[in-house]
Amino acid sequence: MMVMQGLLSKEKREQKITEWTEQIKYRYFLQYLLTKDISVSASEIQEYYNNYQNQYQFDDTVQLSHILVSGQEEAEYAIAKLEEESFSKVAKEFSIDAETADQGGGYLGYYSETSSFIPEVYYETASSMEEGTYSSPIQVGNEYAIIFHHQHLPAINLNYDEAFQEVKQDIALPETTEEVDGSQLWNQLEVDFLYKE
Numbered sequence: 001m002m003v004m005q006g007l008l009s010k011e012k013r014e015q016k017i018t019e020w021t022e023q024i025k026y027r028y029f030l031q032y033l034l035t036k037d038i039s040v041s042a043s044e045i046q047e048y049y050n051n052y053q054n055q056y057q058f059d060d061t062v063q064l065s066h067i068l069v070s071g072q073e074e075a076e077y078a079i080a081k082l083e084e085e086s087f088s089k090v091a092k093e094f095s096i097d098a099e100t101a102d103q104g105g106g107y108l109g110y111y112s113e114t115s116s117f118i119p120e121v122y123y124e125t126a127s128s129m130e131e132g133t134y135s136s137p138i139q140v141g142n143e144y145a146i147i148f149h150h151q152h153l154p155a156i157n158l159n160y161d162e163a164f165q166e167v168k169q170d171i172a173l174p175e176t177t178e179e180v181d182g183s184q185l186w187n188q189l190e191v192d193f194l195y196k197e
Contacts, residue, residue, distance in 0.1 A: 002153060003061065003110040013151070032165075035172035045167050049160050056158040056166070059112035062126040063150040066106050068097040068143055075137035075144035087134055087148045096143070106148070122147055 001020055008016065049056070067090060069075050074094065081090045088105025095101035100108060111118050119140045129135060129149040137144045158166075 002151075003063075006109075007063075007104075007107060007150065028166075028169075031169045031173060034176045035169050038172040038175050040168050040171050044171055045164060046160065048171055049163060049167050052170075053163075056163040058153070058156040059114065060127075060155040061110045061112045061153040062123060063110050063153075064108045064118070064122060064126055065091060065104070065148040065150065066097065066100065066108055066122070067091045067095045067146045068140070069094060069137075069145075070096055070143055072137060072139075072144055075146060078146055079137065082134060082146070110153070119145075126152075 002013070002016070005013075005016065065087060067075075067078050067087070069078055078090055078094045081094070086105075088107075091101050091106025095106050097106070100106050108118060108122075111123055113123050115123065121138055121140060122145070125135050125138055125147060126149045129147075131149055131151055134146055134148045137146055
């Protein structure tokens, strides 16, 4: 969910995580109630997991921006400017990657070790950096880059046992004939709501 958000402040990220946690809990419990009486065999669950286990696996990922310049001298000048101005502003002013400079202040997005859309050295460099910091100039072919490491999302690899209930629900949900209605969740879990004027 985070990788679809673009750049967020730390406060906004924390707010989103809180919101998503509540949404996911609600969705999970509602799906459980809708599917609890639907029989799914262990062999069906194992086969589904084997076929679709990639949807329960997420690579280690870094969120990056960059400033790309034509030479080392320009890179050193950009580093000096970063002492005074934001990374985004320096990228807009100096980066020769016009698309990312103009549209997002050098913003590239989220990338894993296997991403083929950025130079390998970007991921390698970011992996040893603290979040919220930028690198020294690194040579990329005939050009030089300075990368900014916004955020690190560690790998998630759910094994069969960890994914069991989610897989079971994924198989059973299309079989349900019940209308999706949140009141089922409120009633069965005896949820009381207090409304403030």
